[in-house]
Amino acid sequence: MKLFVFESSGFLNVGVTVDGLQININSLAEAMEHIEGKEAPYFDSVSSAIEQFDSIVKLIEWGKETFKDVFSTLFRVKRGKYYPPIDESSMVICLGKNYVEHAKETGGEIPEEPILFGKYARLAIGDTDTIIYPSWATRVDPEPELAVVIGRLCKDVEKENAMEYVFGYTIVNDVTERNIENKDVKKGLPWFRSKNFDTSLAIGPYIVTKDEINDPHNLFIELYVNGNLKQSGNTKDMIFKIDETISYISRYLTLLPGDIISTGTVPGILPVKAGDEISIKIDRIGTLTNKVKHDVDIG
Ligand code: MG
Numbered sequence: 001m002k003l004f005v006f007e008s009s010g011f012l013n014v015g016v017t018v019d020g021l022q023i024n025i026n027s028l029a030e031a032m033e034h035i036e037g038k039e040a041p042y043f044d045s046v047s048s049a050i051e052q053f054d055s056i057v058k059l060i061e062w063g064k065e066t067f068k069d070v071f072s073t074l075f076r077v078k079r080g081k082y083y084p085p086i087d088e089s090s091m092v093i094c095l096g097k098n099y100v101e102h103a104k105e106t107g108g109e110i111p112e113e114p115i116l117f118g119k120y121a122r123l124a125i126g127d128t129d130t131i132i133y134p135s136w137a138t139r140v141d142p143e144p145e146l147a148v149v150i151g152r153l154c155k156d157v158e159k160e161n162a163m164e165y166v167f168g169y170t171i172v173n174d175v176t177e178r179n180i181e182n183k184d185v186k187k188g189l190p191w192f193r194s195k196n197f198d199t200s201l202a203i204g205p206y207i208v209t210k211d212e213i214n215d216p217h218n219l220f221i222e223l224y225v226n227g228n229l230k231q232s233g234n235t236k237d238m239i240f241k242i243d244e245t246i247s248y249i250s251r252y253l254t255l256l257p258g259d260i261i262s263t264g265t266v267p268g269i270l271p272v273k274a275g276d277e278i279s280i281k282i283d284r285i286g287t288l289t290n291k292v293k294h295d296v297d298i299g
Contacts, residue, residue, distance in 0.1 A: 001017060001211075002209070003016055003053075003207045004207070005082065005083040006022075006080065006083065008077075008078075012083055013026055014026070014046060021076060025056055026042060028063045029043070031074075032066075041056075047087050047256065053151075081126065084201075087121065090259050091121070091256075092124075093261050096111075096191070098265075099233060099237050100237065111240075114249075117190075118196075127288050127290070131291070131292045131293070132295045133295065134177070138177075141175070141177075141269050141271050142280070143172075143174035143175070144222070144223040144231060145263055146171070146285075147172040148216070148245075148246070149258065150255045150256065150259040150261070151168075152165055153256055154246065154250050159247040162242070162246040166246070168213075169210065170208070171205075171286065172201065172202070172203055173201070173202035173278065173280055173288060173290065174195070177194040181194035203288075205286055208286070218234065219285070221283075222280070222281045225272055227279075231267075232268065233268070273292065274293055275293070
């Protein structure tokens with residue numbers, strides 16, 4: 001199944017794709033409340049939908065059985081665009097230099113333990129949203145990454161059990177101002193401003209539940225600029241695998257449902273310019289597309 005965020009009557013809402021149908025789960029919950037006369041769950045955020053995903057599965061079963069042939073007509077989402085599948089209160093923890101060839105191309109050493117930095121969820125944009133090329137920037141690079149979405153509270157977990165805490169996967173474009181990153185790294189300063197500027201985090205289009213991904217460590221990641229393949233890799237080449245990374249992070253802080261860990265860019269980084277269209281494609285997950293525009297061009 002896929003979990004996505006869409007807009008309906010001016011509000012953001014959570015939907016679920018099941019058997020290829022996009023279902024408005026809150027409308028369905030309302031219908032159940034009305035028909036069964038008992039209080040139904042309400043999913044007002046990505047994290048609440050993840051936390052109560054078992055109730056969503058039951059709700060959909062109830063809906064199919066109750067409405068039969070008209071189920072899809074009644075509860076189908078009249079979708080416009082996908083919004084980023086993350087709550088503003090959630091954490092986005094990113095890995096730096098998690099592929100050997102990428103560590104080499106940035107002139108860095110191969111890390112001996114995960115290199116972590118954060119990005120603010122409030123900066124996130126969704127599929128088809130615009131990446132703003134800032135007026136102060138001289139080199140903006142997209143970074144195509146597999147992102148892991150946490151499914152339940154996770155603290156001090158062992159590597160052996162870590163995959164149980166995964167809810168699903170999505171795509172992250174960890175947009176980076178490379179020249180400022182290099183300048184700050186040389187001075188020993190944090191990688192903050194090069195990684196956290198408006199629209200520097202594209203996420204989506206949706207979260208794919210983990211049961212649909214046999215092996216997250218064997219997925220091709222491709223980045224296209226204006227339809228031309230420019231960067232590619234496979235998640236099998238990650239230095240720190242997902243289980244090890246979750247275990248490592250959970251030593252330092254508590255992860256909650258809806259938090260995202262972005263597992264690092266594949267090698268072959270390159271700059272983009274205003275006017276470019278960037279698409280990141282990951283096997284079995286989907287394609288995340290964003291256009292780059294100068295900030296002065298945004299009306
Ligand atoms: Mg990155």
